[in-house]
Amino acid sequence: MTDGEFDVLILGAGSGGYACALRAAQLGLSVGLVEKGKLGGTCLHVGCIPTKALLHAAEVADQTRESEKFGVAATLEGIEMTGVNEYKDKVVARLFKGLTGLIKGRGITVIEGEGRMTGPHQVTVRSSVEPGETTYTGQTLVLASGSYSRSLPGLDVDGERILTSEHALRLDRVPRSVVVLGGGVIGCEFASVWASFGAEVTIIEALPRLLPVEDEASSKALERAFRKRKIQVRTSTPFQSVKVTDDGVAVFVEGADDGQSVIEAEMLLVAVGRGPTTDGLGYAEQGVAMDRGFVLADERCRTNLEGVYAVGDIVPGLQLAHRGFQQGILVAEEIAGLDPTPIDEAGIPRITYSHPEVASVGLDEAAARTAYGDEAVETVTYDLGANGKSQILMTQGFVKLVRQKDGPVVGVHMVGDRVGELIGEAQLIYNWEAYAEDVAPLVHAHPTQNEALGEAHMALAGKPLHAHS
Ligand code: FAD
Numbered sequence: 001m002t003d004g005e006f007d008v009l010i011l012g013a014g015s016g017g018y019a020c021a022l023r024a025a026q027l028g029l030s031v032g033l034v035e036k037g038k039l040g041g042t043c044l045h046v047g048c049i050p051t052k053a054l055l056h057a058a059e060v061a062d063q064t065r066e067s068e069k070f071g072v073a074a075t076l077e078g079i080e081m082t083g084v085n086e087y088k089d090k091v092v093a094r095l096f097k098g099l100t101g102l103i104k105g106r107g108i109t110v111i112e113g114e115g116r117m118t119g120p121h122q123v124t125v126r127s128s129v130e131p132g133e134t135t136y137t138g139q140t141l142v143l144a145s146g147s148y149s150r151s152l153p154g155l156d157v158d159g160e161r162i163l164t165s166e167h168a169l170r171l172d173r174v175p176r177s178v179v180v181l182g183g184g185v186i187g188c189e190f191a192s193v194w195a196s197f198g199a200e201v202t203i204i205e206a207l208p209r210l211l212p213v214e215d216e217a218s219s220k221a222l223e224r225a226f227r228k229r230k231i232q233v234r235t236s237t238p239f240q241s242v243k244v245t246d247d248g249v250a251v252f253v254e255g256a257d258d259g260q261s262v263i264e265a266e267m268l269l270v271a272v273g274r275g276p277t278t279d280g281l282g283y284a285e286q287g288v289a290m291d292r293g294f295v296l297a298d299e300r301c302r303t304n305l306e307g308v309y310a311v312g313d314i315v316p317g318l319q320l321a322h323r324g325f326q327q328g329i330l331v332a333e334e335i336a337g338l339d340p341t342p343i344d345e346a347g348i349p350r351i352t353y354s355h356p357e358v359a360s361v362g363l364d365e366a367a368a369r370t371a372y373g374d375e376a377v378e379t380v381t382y383d384l385g386a387n388g389k390s391q392i393l394m395t396q397g398f399v400k401l402v403r404q405k406d407g408p409v410v411g412v413h414m415v416g417d418r419v420g421e422l423i424g425e426a427q428l429i430y431n432w433e434a435y436a437e438d439v440a441p442l443v444h445a446h447p448t449q450n451e452a453l454g455e456a457h458m459a460l461a462g463k464p465l466h467a468h469s
Contacts, residue, residue, distance in 0.1 A: 006032040008335060009138025011115050011123050011281070014041020015321040016312025017144030018103065019328030025106040027336040032136050033108050034115040034125055040099050041146055042313075043321040046166045049095060051189055053088035054169070055353050058196030062355060069394065079174050079197045088169075111136060117143070117282035120305055140307045140335050143288070143295055144328070145281060147274040147313035152181075154241060155270060161244050162268045165190065175199050177265040179251045181239055183210040185352045187271035188222065192354035195231045202232040202263055204253055209235055211352060215364035215413040217381070217400055222415060225356050225396070234263075242268055276314040291316065299342035301331050309334070323348050347431040351420040356397055359423045362411035362430040368402045376405050382456035384416045386466040388447035393417055399456040401436070408433040409460070418449060425453055436460035 008024045010017045013035035021033045038045055057079075067074040103110060111134075113127040124135045149164035151157055159167045165186050174197040180187045183205030191201045203210065203226070209219035210226070210233065223233050240252040240260065248266040255261035276293045278284075288303050288310075289296045295310040297303050303310050309331045312324035326343055333340040352358040368377045381400045384390035390397070397416025403409045412426035429439055440461040444454035459467050 004032075004134065004136045006030045006109070006136065006138045008032070008140050008142060008332070009121070009123055009136055010034065010142040010144055011117070012041065012144035012146055012277075012312070013039045013103075013110070014144060014146045014312060014324065015043045016146075016324030016328045017041070017142065018099065019325040020142050020144065020311060020332050021103065021108045021328075022106055023329045023332035024335065025108050027332060027338075029332070029336060031106075031108045032111055032138065033103070034111045034113065034123055034136070036112075036114040036128060038096065039103060039110065040096055043324075044095055044099065045092060046169055048321050049092055050088050050169050051165070051186075051193075052353055053091045054084065054193045055189060055355075057084045057087065058193045059355065061196045061198075066394075081172050081174060085170075085172070116280065117141070117286045117288075120286060121307060140309065142328075142331055143281075143283065143303070143308065143310040143314060144312050144324070145277045145314055147319060148277050149270065150273050150275045151270050152239065152272060155239075157270060158244070161249050161266075162242060162270060164270055168269055175266040177201070177248070178267045178269060179204060179249065179263050179265045180269045180271055181251070182271035182273070183207070183212075183233070183235065184271060184273065185211065185350075187269070188226075188352050188354045188358075190269055190271065191226070191231055192229075195226075195229050196355065200230075200232075200265070202234060202265065204234045204237045204239055204251070204263070206238040207235065211358060214350070214352075214358055214360055215400060215402075215411070216366065217398070218358045218360065218413050218415050221397060222352075222354065222356065222358055225415075226354075229355070274313060274319055278314055300334055300340075301327050302334075317345055318348055318350065320348060320350065344431065347427060349423040349427045351423060353420060356395060356415055356417050357420045358415050359420045359426070360411070360413045361423060361427045362409070363402060364411055364413065365400075365402050368404070368410050371410075372404050376407075378403050378405050378460070380456055380460045382452055382459055382467065384449070384452055386455070387449060387452040389449045390416055390452065392447065393449075399452045401456050401460050403436060403460060408435050409439075409457075412453075414452075416449070422449055422453055425450060429453075429457075 007029035009032045011034050021031045024031050064076040113125040115123040115125040118124040121141045177200040180191045180203045183203050195201045238254045243250045249268045251263045294316045295314045297310040297315045301309045311327035313319045330340045349361045384397045395417035400413040402411035436457045439457035444451040
């Protein structure tokens with residue numbers, strides 16, 4: 001093989017691309033990894049990690065504000081965004097350094113520059129370090145070019161008043177007031193941060209509920225909790241237009257009775273989803289089957305072209321970093337001939353890291369009823385009010401289980417601060433097709449929030465302990 005030839009050539013070094021590179025190198029394959037930005041992609045630099053750092057700072061602010069409830073004398077004097085950003089950027093920088101070292105240590109060739117597919121197994125790269133273009137070849141090619149923040153027709157993001165999540169992560173001040181367009185995961189997380197930092201927040205969502213892909217009970221609980229936190233939630237409210245004013249924005253929405261109403265704020269965050277980064281990358285020209293910009297791939301991440309795979313946000317489905325990681329690992333193992341088990345999309349855990357958190361795995365109640373029929377589905381909801389640790393933390397919420405009657409648990413849905421940490425056990429229960437009767441006898445440490453999962457399974461197995469009838 002020459003310098004420009006690899007066993008595996010990967011376009012994009014985000015969660016999907018770099019996970020594939022690491023696993024392929026571990027399996028003894030030579031790897032070329034093309035990246036125009038920074039190793040780690042969206043998740044590390046402008047996604048999961050920096051947003052969760054902001055959410056942690058927000059939790060510290062809330063705890064300080066509410067410290068009196070715990071008998072601790074402290075006063076929240078304000079939010080210094082310079083300090084918050086320094087903390088957030090340090091977390092990102094440490095992880096970036098670690099990842100860069102790891103990739104170098106595994107002997108992966110990083111090709112810095114902007115690539116496009118120019119042959120069935122070829123990528124031509126315009127280098128970002130030297131002039132000119134070079135073409136690289138792979139025995140196999142992995143497309144992993146990720147996603148970008150979408151906007152709506154006529155909605156021009158200016159980065160000053162009208163922001164995407166990337167701009168929001170770079171803000172050097174807390175807005176006095178903000179309208180969040182979109183009640184999905186990213187919208188709810190930013191709404192939560194800004195409310196904790198003291199901003200007036202309004203969420204507008206065209207659909208009837210927040211987090212529309214979650215179980216309806218979770219959406220309702222989050223909406224209640226947000227309203228208690230004085231976040232204005234306007235569901236079933238389609239956005240119409242926005243005007244930049246002298247001191248902010250005027251956001252026009254469809255009001256009651258089809259009339260129009262206007263919400264004024266300092267800024268508007270556009271959080272209406274993420275589109276696939278595939279435009280102009282040569283995929284369609286090379287014959288890769290696509291649908292509305294997404295790359296179509298089967299359960300083994302194979303595209304319609306022999307030896308060409310696709311992973312991460314460019315493949316229709318959940319746009320989550322851990323899905324991308326797992327697809328990347330799967331592809332590397334597939335290329336190495338290990339015949340890995342395909343990924344069950346429903347078994348991918350989902351978390352919204354707001355205050356309170358929303359976490360789930362498997363089917364929601366409505367999907368289970370559609371899949372198995374009304375008569376064949378049972379649910380149980382265990383209120384965190386009976387869970388000692390949740391009382392200590394002063395958080396409210398629930399664990400809801402969905403199962404096939406006399407069958408395995410097919411869905412776990414949770415709301416409450418820190419419930420995201422319970423998803424590890426929940427996903428094992430779902431993915432190992434556990435029955436409530438299998439989980440009920442397992443011992444959960446006391447006092448933990450995990451006990452709520454144990455208690456919910458005891459209730460589903462017909463032997464509730466700390467549950468009021
Ligand atoms: P990306 O991470 O987008 O990586 C693609 C890479 O390809 C990029 O580095 C890009 O520079 C590169 N690239 C693109 N085109 C080219 C080209 N032509 N040449 C060379 N390189 C190119 N997910 C979670 O699981 N948990 C979370 O908490 C979470 N929070 C999020 C918060 C926000 C605000 C956002 C925006 C996303 C969040 N996500 C979260 C989603 C997560 O970031 C994505 O699902 C994940 O990054 C997708 O990985 P990927 O490898 O498909 O793409």
